[in-house]
Amino acid sequence: MRRYEGLIIIDPRLEEEKIKKRIDEIKNMIEEKGKIEKFEEWGKKKLAYPINKSDDGYYVLFEFQGEGSLVEELKKHLIIGTDYMRFMFIRR
Numbered sequence: 265m266r267r268y269e270g271l272i273i274i275d276p277r278l279e280e281e282k283i284k285k286r287i288d289e290i291k292n293m294i295e296e297k298g299k300i301e302k303f304e305e306w307g308k309k310k311l312a313y314p315i316n317k318s319d320d321g322y323y324v325l326f327e328f329q330g331e332g333s334l335v336e337e338l339k340k341h342l343i344i345g346t347d348y349m350r351f352m353f354i355r356r
Contacts, residue, residue: 265298265329267356272342273321273349276308283322286347290326293338298330315349327356 272290274283287305294300306323315321335353342348 265331267301267327267329268335268353269356270326270328270335270338270351270353272324272326272351273311273315274324275316275318275347275349276320276322277318278322278347282347286345287324289341290324290338293341294326294328294330294334297334297337298328300326300328302327318349321349 274286276283278286291300291303302325304325306325308320308322311319311321338353339351342351
């Protein structure tokens with residue numbers, strides 16, 4: 265298994281409950297095929313530039329172990345989801 269770090273920015277205009285639901289979806293996807301080493305909710309922070317007419321984003325950081333197929337599955341899920349503003353995964 266390889267180690268990865270992922271940063272996801274969720275639309276902060278969502279209700280708190282919906283943000284938590286989106287985070288849980290990602291956690292469950294990782295735990296099904298990998299292992300979460302570290303999870304941090306940075307919360308609402310100002311963006312460097314507006315995205316989708318929003319100046320803020322809800323930041324979530326994951327460090328996890330998994331195969332490349334897991335990262336591809338996460339990317340597909342995040343691209344389809346309209347509640348995610350940006351995301352990035354790097355291999356550590």
